[in-house]
Every structure is written in structure tokens, then in C-alpha cells.
Amino acid sequence: MVQSLNRLKENASQTAGPYVHIGLTPNFCEIGGVYPEDLGTKMVNDKTKGERITVIGRVLDGTGTPLKDALVEIWQADADGLYNSPAETRGTADPNFTGWGRSPGNMDSGEFVFETIKPGRVPFNDGRLMAPHITFWIVARGINLGLNTRMYFGDEEKANAEDPILARVEHKVRVPTLIAPREGNAYRFDIHLQGEKETIFFDT
Amino acid sequence: MSDGTNSNKAPETGAFFPRDREWHPKAYTPWYKTSVLRSPQKALLSFDNTLSEITGPVFGHNMIGELDNDLLVNFAKPGETAIGPRIVVYGRVLDERGRPVPNVLVEFWQANAGGRYRHKKEGYVAALDPNFGGCGRAITAEDGSYSFRTVQPGPYPWPNGVNDWRPAHIHFSIFGHGFAQRLITQMYFEGDPMIWQCPIVKTINDPEAIRGLTAALDMQATIPMDARAYKFDIVLRGRRSTMFENRMEGN
Numbered sequence: 001m002v003q004s005l006n007r008l009k010e011n012a013s014q015t016a017g018p019y020v021h022i023g024l025t026p027n028f029c030e031i032g033g034v035y036p037e038d039l040g041t042k043m044v045n046d047k048t049k050g051e052r053i054t055v056i057g058r059v060l061d062g063t064g065t066p067l068k069d070a071l072v073e074i075w076q077a078d079a080d081g082l083y084n085s086p087a088e089t090r091g092t093a094d095p096n097f098t099g100w101g102r103s104p105g106n107m108d109s110g111e112f113v114f115e116t117i118k119p120g121r122v123p124f125n126d127g128r129l130m131a132p133h134i135t136f137w138i139v140a141r142g143i144n145l146g147l148n149t150r151m152y153f154g155d156e157e158k159a160n161a162e163d164p165i166l167a168r169v170e171h172k173v174r175v176p177t178l179i180a181p182r183e184g185n186a187y188r189f190d191i192h193l194q195g196e197k198e199t200i201f202f203d204t
Numbered sequence: 205m206s207d208g209t210n211s212n213k214a215p216e217t218g219a220f221f222p223r224d225r226e227w228h229p230k231a232y233t234p235w236y237k238t239s240v241l242r243s244p245q246k247a248l249l250s251f252d253n254t255l256s257e258i259t260g261p262v263f264g265h266n267m268i269g270e271l272d273n274d275l276l277v278n279f280a281k282p283g284e285t286a287i288g289p290r291i292v293v294y295g296r297v298l299d300e301r302g303r304p305v306p307n308v309l310v311e312f313w314q315a316n317a318g319g320r321y322r323h324k325k326e327g328y329v330a331a332l333d334p335n336f337g338g339c340g341r342a343i344t345a346e347d348g349s350y351s352f353r354t355v356q357p358g359p360y361p362w363p364n365g366v367n368d369w370r371p372a373h374i375h376f377s378i379f380g381h382g383f384a385q386r387l388i389t390q391m392y393f394e395g396d397p398m399i400w401q402c403p404i405v406k407t408i409n410d411p412e413a414i415r416g417l418t419a420a421l422d423m424q425a426t427i428p429m430d431a432r433a434y435k436f437d438i439v440l441r442g443r444r445s446t447m448f449e450n451r452m453e454g455n
Contacts, residue, residue, distance in 0.1 A: 006301075006302060007300050007301065007302070007442065008298060008299075008300050008301075008302055008439045008442075009224070009227060009300065009412075009413070009416065009439060010223065010224065010227070010228075010300055010387070010439050010440060010441050011387065011389050011416055011417060011438050011439050011440075012227055012228050012229065012389065012408045012410075012413040012414070012416060012417060013228050013229060013387060013388060013389055014229070014375075014388070014389045014390040014404060014405075014407070014408075014417065015236075015239075015388075015404060015407075016375070016377075016388045017375060017390075018323075018325065019313065019321045019323050019325075019326070019375075020313075020375070020377075020388075021323075022313040022321060022322060022323055022337075022338050022339050023311050023312060023313025023338075023339050023375055023377060024311055024313075024377060026313075026337065026339045029323060029324065030324070031279065031322055031337045031338070031339060033279065033337075034271075034272075034278050034279055034337050034339055034340075035269065035272070035339075035341075036269075039263075061241040061242050062240075062241035062242070063241060067242070069325075073386070075256070075259075075260065075261065075383045076256075077256075083255065083256075083259035084261070085259035085260055085261065085262065085382075086215040086262055086381070087215050087216070087217050087258055087259045087260070087381060087382060088255075088259055089214075089215075089217055098261065099261060100260075100261035122254070122255050122256060123255065124254055125252065125254055130254065130256075133256070135256050135257070135383060137383070137386050139388050140242065141238050141242075142236070142238030142239045142240075142241070142242035142243075143231070143239070143242055143243075144228070144229035144230065144231055144233060144236075144239060144243075144407050145225075145228045145229060145231065146386060146387070146388055147244065148257075148384075150256070165249075165251060165254070168249060168251060169249060174246075193241070193242050193243070193244055194241065194242075194243065194244060194245055198244055198245065198246050199244075200246075200249050201244050201248050201249070202248060202249050202250075202251070203222070203223065203225070203248035203249065203250040203251075204249075204250065204251050204252070204253055204254075204257050204384060
């Protein structure tokens, strides 16, 4: 016998279920008066630095049907590539930018919308710069463990071409599933849970 | 959003331990029918955490309202309370190293004592409780502790098999210090015979992992003549120490 490592196991995940919005966006599903507002609905204010953009998308199942009971959260750096987090040791992020957003999606179309800014570049662990990106976390009924992925920007071809994470994708034909095309000031990012266009999900 | 820490200690910046994906439920669990068309089928892209996963949002204690962790009254008319068995749920948020995870947001939601959710798409015949909304939240203290007061939710039938029922449960959403620790799970109640029949519980393979989601009745923590208590600790991913890891040039 040897000594115990004294480690605990992470709690096993369980699906967020069909009523995740009761817990995380109660005002959205008509449970008013408990919280003044739903968290994560406002990422920017008048003083936020950086280029204003809109991120729009849907989460689609294996038949191409958009989910209407999903919840999407995003996490991103500010315009200078700094995260508004205590674990950010390279500097102080823009105090007028939260970096975090949460959307229940539109009740009828399932479409999520984030009003945010285009993030700056963040260094990879070896010091090379990653391309600008937004981290996504998706939960819903039928998803047993929250899904992680990233959205990259369609108008950042050069940065995308040298991104260390995109470079790790073996089947290059799948890289476009992580890249959102630009339409005016908006980027469209549809997340496909299955099928030919299945989004690359991360284990990180 | 603000730096919710009261400590002078430098925040930890190590990468998180990889997730044990044999311990967590698999994506494709056909006995839970909704997972069939919502489960990714291709291999995940694995890589060590970068700054994008090591960092995460922090919520200040001042964000929390006085009644946010009291589901008995946070939706009730003045002077009234929700109907059902009164309970206190308490515990600590820890990481896999056994260390407390302070200053993190814990959100919870549940059905009422009859097993009915307050939601448009909910069709169960059990009655709504006009004094019960079903949501609450708390931020962990320096020792990782949290608590809330509520009613014990009822079991309810759901459209999956012909006669499938969910055991009584409370949903939990937990932030850690890094976005990679983000977790949603469910809490079950000690002694509930419905736990082991549930298709959603059965998405987890290891009975030990299911026990880890089952709150213990704690008669020592009850409030006499008022409420029973259940203890539910939550464990998030641990993180590596950075003491011998290579640092970037010039850092």
C-alpha cells in the first residue's frame, strides 16, 4: 500500500434540464421580482473600450432544428486582450467591460444575441499570440455535460492562420465550424451539436 | 462585476486538472432520449488550459439580495411562505485538492413541493404554489460555505419512457475561479428510492459518483420545530501548482 493522494473527485455533471432558465435567467421566463435583472445581459457600457460588435447564433440538434431550451454563456478578453478576472496577472482589464455574457436565446427562434466588443489577442502558454476568440459554454436538456468551444472571427484570416489551437485541429475541413463570418457589425456563429457541420468541442 | 475576494493572497493561476470523462456522464445516453440528437459524435479537441480557461468571471457579494437564498419567501406575498416540507440546504464548495473555493456564485432552481415547475412549457397536473418561484443564489464565504432555505421538491413524471419519474432534486449551477471549472449538476436526497430508477441519474456509470450527488440528512443542523437540514458539498476541478512550471520569457 502507498499513501493516499487525498484528492476528491469533481461532482459528476447532470443535464441542466428543460427549466434551466428558471434558475439562471428567471426574469426571462416570467419569474419577476426575485432578482432585479438577469445576470450576464449587459457586457458593455458607454465607456467600454473597443469595437462594438454583435454575436448572433443558434444551437442546432442533429436534425438541424434549433434548440429553444438552451443556455449559452460566453467569456472573452477586453479590447487589449486582458481578462476581467483575479487570475489575470498581466495587467488590469477594462473596468467597463465584464467579459462575461449569458443568453437564454429567443423564446421563438432560439437565437442568442450578445452585444459585446471584439476582444484583443491573448497569449498562448508558450507566449505566441492566439487569434482573437470568444469562449462558449453551452448547456441544455439532453446535454449531459456542458459543452466548451470557441468562436473565432472570419475577418482575422492572418491571426487565425497562426492560432495554436486551430493548428491542432487534425481535420482542417472542420476548422470553419469555429469561425464566424462577419455580416456588417455582426458575427454569426451557429453551433451544430451533430452532423456533417458538427462544431469542434473542446476537452480542456 | 468586481473582484469579490477579501484576501491578500495572490490568486492561483495554474491550469486545472483534466476532467475525468469516464466519471462524468457520456454525451450519448440513448435511454435518456433527448441526448440522442444533442450529443456530439466526433472526438473532442484536447489541450491544456490557456488563459481563456484559467481565468473566469467573479461576482461581488454586494450583488446578492437579502432574500436571494431564501426560496420560502423570495417569491411569496408579504407575510406568506411557500407550502411544503421546510428544509435548509448547506455545504461547501471545494476543489479536488480539498481546498475551499471562496467567493463563487452558486445558483439553484427546483420544482415546488408537488413536483411542479413555474414554467410555461411545464405540463404536469400538480398545482403551482403562488408563493413559490423556485430560484435562488448565494456566493460562497471564505471557507467555501453556502446555505439556503427552501421546500423539499416533489418527484414528478416526465415524457421519456411511458412511466419515467424524476427523483426529488435541486439543480445547481456553480462558477469556480476559472471558466474551465463551470459546472451544472443536480442534488438528490438521502434515502430516495427513486434515485436508482431515473434515466438521467443512470447517465452516470459509477455508483460512487451518484452517491457524491446525494445530500445527507443532517439532524444536527436542523432548526428544531422549523426545518430539517441536508448537507451537500460540491467539488470543482482542482488546479496544478505552478511552482515548477516553466514561465514565459520575460515573465
